[in-house]
Amino acid sequence: MATVKHKILVLSGKGGVGKSTFSAQLSFALAAMDFQVGLLDIDICGPSIPKMLGLEGQDIHQSNLGWSPIYVESNLGVMSIGFMLPHPDEAVIWRGPRKNGIIKQFLKDVYWGELDFLVVDAPPGTSDEHISIVQFLQATGIDGAIIVTTPQQVSLIDVRKEVSFCKKVGINVLGVIENMSGLSQPLSAFQFKRMTMNGEEEDLTEWVMSCLKEKAPEVLNLVACSEVFDSSGGGAAKMCSEMGVPFLGKVPLDPQLCKAAEEGRSCFSDNKCGVSAPSLKRIIEKLVSTQMAERMDDVA
Amino acid sequence: MQNGSYGEIPEDANEHCPGPQSESAGKSNSCAGCPNQEACATAPKGPDPDLVAIAERMATVKHKILVLSGKGGVGKSTFSAQLSFALAAMDFQVGLLDIDICGPSIPKMLGLEGQDIHQSNLGWSPIYVESNLGVMSIGFMLPHPDEAVIWRGPRKNGIIKQFLKDVYWGELDFLVVDAPPGTSDEHISIVQFLQATGIDGAIIVTTPQQVSLIDVRKEVSFCKKVGINVLGVVENMSGLSQPLSDFQFKRMTKNGEEDLTEWVMGCLKEKAPEVLNLIACSDVFDSSGGGAAKMCSEMGVPFLGKVPLDPQLCKAAEEGRSCFSDNKCGVSAPSLKRIIEKLVSTQMAERMDDVA
Numbered sequence: 001m002a003t004v005k006h007k008i009l010v011l012s013g014k015g016g017v018g019k020s021t022f023s024a025q026l027s028f029a030l031a032a033m034d035f036q037v038g039l040l041d042i043d044i045c046g047p048s049i050p051k052m053l054g055l056e057g058q059d060i061h062q063s064n065l066g067w068s069p070i071y072v073e074s075n076l077g078v079m080s081i082g083f084m085l086p087h088p089d090e091a092v093i094w095r096g097p098r099k100n101g102i103i104k105q106f107l108k109d110v111y112w113g114e115l116d117f118l119v120v121d122a123p124p125g126t127s128d129e130h131i132s133i134v135q136f137l138q139a140t141g142i143d144g145a146i147i148v149t150t151p152q153q154v155s156l157i158d159v160r161k162e163v164s165f166c167k168k169v170g171i172n173v174l175g176v177i178e179n180m181s182g183l184s185q186p187l188s189a190f191q192f193k194r195m196t197m198n199g200e201e202e203d204l205t206e207w208v209m210s211c212l213k214e215k216a217p218e219v220l221n222l223v224a225c226s227e228v229f230d231s232s233g234g235g236a237a238k239m240c241s242e243m244g245v246p247f248l249g250k251v252p253l254d255p256q257l258c259k260a261a262e263e264g265r266s267c268f269s270d271n272k273c274g275v276s277a278p279s280l281k282r283i284i285e286k287l288v289s290t291q292m293a294e295r296m297d298d299v300a
Numbered sequence: 301m302q303n304g305s306y307g308e309i310p311e312d313a314n315e316h317c318p319g320p321q322s323e324s325a326g327k328s329n330s331c332a333g334c335p336n337q338e339a340c341a342t343a344p345k346g347p348d349p350d351l352v353a354i355a356e357r358m359a360t361v362k363h364k365i366l367v368l369s370g371k372g373g374v375g376k377s378t379f380s381a382q383l384s385f386a387l388a389a390m391d392f393q394v395g396l397l398d399i400d401i402c403g404p405s406i407p408k409m410l411g412l413e414g415q416d417i418h419q420s421n422l423g424w425s426p427i428y429v430e431s432n433l434g435v436m437s438i439g440f441m442l443p444h445p446d447e448a449v450i451w452r453g454p455r456k457n458g459i460i461k462q463f464l465k466d467v468y469w470g471e472l473d474f475l476v477v478d479a480p481p482g483t484s485d486e487h488i489s490i491v492q493f494l495q496a497t498g499i500d501g502a503i504i505v506t507t508p509q510q511v512s513l514i515d516v517r518k519e520v521s522f523c524k525k526v527g528i529n530v531l532g533v534v535e536n537m538s539g540l541s542q543p544l545s546d547f548q549f550k551r552m553t554k555n556g557e558e559d560l561t562e563w564v565m566g567c568l569k570e571k572a573p574e575v576l577n578l579i580a581c582s583d584v585f586d587s588s589g590g591g592a593a594k595m596c597s598e599m600g601v602p603f604l605g606k607v608p609l610d611p612q613l614c615k616a617a618e619e620g621r622s623c624f625s626d627n628k629c630g631v632s633a634p635s636l637k638r639i640i641e642k643l644v645s646t647q648m649a650e651r652m653d654d655v656a
Contacts, residue, residue, distance in 0.1 A: 013402070013403050013448075014372065014373060014403055015371065015372010015373040015374075015403070015480075015481045016371060016372040016373015016374055016481075016507075017372075017373055020511075044484075045370070045481070045482035045483045045484050045515075045518070046370050046371055046372070046481060046482060046514075046515040046518070048511050048514070048515070051510065051511050051514060052511065088514060088517070089517040089518060089520075089521050089599075090518065090521060091370075091483045091518040091519065091521040091522040091525065092483060092518070093483045093484070093487075093488060093522055093525065093526075094483075094484060095453050095484060095485050095488060096452050096453030096454070096484070096485055097453070099484065123372070123481075123482070124372045124373075124402070124403060124480075124481065125402035125403060125480070126402045126448045126449060126450045126451075127401075127402050127450070127451060127452060127453070127456065127485075128452050128453055128484075128485075130450075131450060131452060150373075152614060152617075152618055153408065153618050154377075154405050154408050154409065154617060154618060155373075157403075157405070157408060157445060158402075158403040158405070160445070160446040161402070161403070161446060161447065161448040161449070162448065163446075164446050164447060164448040165448040165450055168448065168450065169450075183540060183582065183584060184550070185582055187549070189582065190580045190581060190582050191580070191581045191582070192544070192575070192578045192579065192580055192581070193541070193578065193579045193581055194578055194579065195579060195630070201579075204578060208575055208578065211572050211574070211575060212572060212575065215571040215572045216567050216568060216571045216572055218567070219549070219564055219567060219568065222549045222550065222551055222560060222564065223549070223550045223551070223552060223557075224547045224548070224549055224580065225547060225548040225549070225550055226540065226542055226546065226547050226548070226611065227611060228540060228609065228611050228614065229611075229614055230611065230614050230615050230618050233618070243446075253584065255582065255583060255584050255585075255586065258509055258584070258585055258586050259586050261509075261511060262509055262510050262511060262586050262589070274552075
């Protein structure tokens with residue numbers, strides 16, 4: 001870890017909030033800024049990172065320097081147990097100690113080389129993987145943790161626990177991101193249905209589209225928004241102010257971002273993720289400038 | 301000592317290790333110098349006596365159903381909660397056991413936040429939502445809800461064992477067990493603890509996108525490997541369905557967004573009112589991979605059905621309500637109802653086959 005300048009953990013108390021999606025897009029963005037980036041996936045039971053970087057089916061090779069990360073770009077290397085499974089359907093049914101062992105190997109035996117950023121994508125929770133990564137890395141310094149959540153209270157309950165975990169083990173919370181913060185999609189991208197008496201659905205999309213084109217065309221290219229995940233509890237911003245941690249921003253629920261994740265693409269590489277990419281970009285730029293400023297303070 | 305899964309030879313054991321459960325474990329010649337030697341020599345061998353206590357508690361439980369997923373955040377706890385509400389409404393005696401130790405969602409989803417567990421001479425008492433729906437979760441045992449439960453595997457296994465051994469569930473028709481995502485300590489343990497007394501099967505919850513299905517395939521493999529019957533797979537968040545009138549409308553400008561909801565509503569009411577009470581649907585989570593139905597046919601497990609992403613269902617979960625108690629969850633409740641009725645009729649049919 002001596003050749004790694006910044007180490008960032010991506011955590012959440014809650015599953016399925018977008019940790020891996022964020023870790024992947026953060027890594028793409030940092031690499032596009034010409035940093036040397038390593039992305040380490042420590043979710044042993046459900047490793048999502050290979051898919052999200054378009055690296056399914058790749059194998060790990062060893063050199064005399066150690067295990068080699070899989071390179072998406074020359075400056076973006078990835079490591080995950082996903083690359084070590086003989087068959088993708090095979091379950092990794094391991095208890096804690098064995099999971100801890102492989103995480104240790106990822107840090108000890110992988111030749112990461114000179115890195116500006118090592119992004120560590122964790123599974124949800126506050127258990128073996130989390131305790132271990134902190135224990136293994138703390139001596140060499142962890143810059144901090146980014147915590148991802150969704151707006152609803154049932155996520156915030158778990159995320160508060162994650163903030164408590166960070167405080168307890170002495171990890172700096174770089175900030176919290178509220179993901180899936182409302183669905184935003186052009187109205188023309190929706191389908192329209194009517195529920196009939198017998199509980200069946202009638203697809204009326206074509207009819208609605210021509211009706212709107214004829215009678216109210218100005219409405220068609222607007223963006224339709226739905227909260228989806230209730231934020232009446234105040235969402236992540238309120239939680240952050242209560243717990244005294246920075247709020248980094250909101251990222252809307254964008255079907256195009258889901259698609260990019262499924263296809264292993266950067267959401268910044270084209271203009272498809274028009275709804276989510278700007279928010280992500282703002283958050284990442286804020287993070288990097290804070291990190292760089294701290295670095296210069298250290299050097300000065 | 302918990303170095304591997306089940307009783308297998310630990311990774312750091314000596315060559316010719318007799319196995320940690322063997323009579324000569326820790327004492328044979330091949331054990332000399334092994335890091336596990338002392339643990340093996342002193343650990344109790346043979347069947348776990350706590351399993352006897354668990355069997356006694358579980359003797360009064362007719363059906364045990366695990367709710368699993370490889371992936372987090374797909375709606376396991378939401379489904380477990382609504383399943384429990386529905387079964388209780390059908391007049392069954394229901395127990396809901398939350399074995400997610402780090403992120404227990406069940407207390408919130410049943411409207412039971414802040415409740416404490418009481419003990420009687422019969423054991424720990426579940427918290428009762430209704431007289432026929434009792435709930436147990438570590439969420440009831442935390443001094444403060446923000447407090448993280450930072451436990452490694454063995455300690456989590458211990459509390460799960462206590463939930464089975466020390467809780468007085470009484471006579472139950474159904475024990476629904478809500479698990480965290482994954483295939484690790486909690487999952488291995490619940491299977492080990494309950495298998496002797498019979499697990500009817502597992503319901504696996506997923507969302508449509510491939511990144512969920514990858515993990516869920518692993519969960520199906522887990523079930524096959526440990527001998528748990530897969531009762532079926534539920535595809536949750538299967539497209540957002542919401543009345544058009546519930547949306548807001550915005551225009552994206554250079555500096556941000558402009559809220560045009562009022563204007564749009566007025567415009568539609570005037571020019572195209574027939575459109576307003578239709579349901580607008582969006583895929584949200586890409587299902588071009590074929591979704592759960594295709595995965596089920598490939599892996600040979602039953603597909604139970606789809607439940608749409610319904611903001612009203614999210615709200616019901618937040619408020620600890622049954623989605624069947626009113627008509628608000630018009631989009632999701634019918635689908636959930638169909639799935640649950642299918643499950644119950646299969647379970648009851650199997651029971652009658654056993655009795656006959």
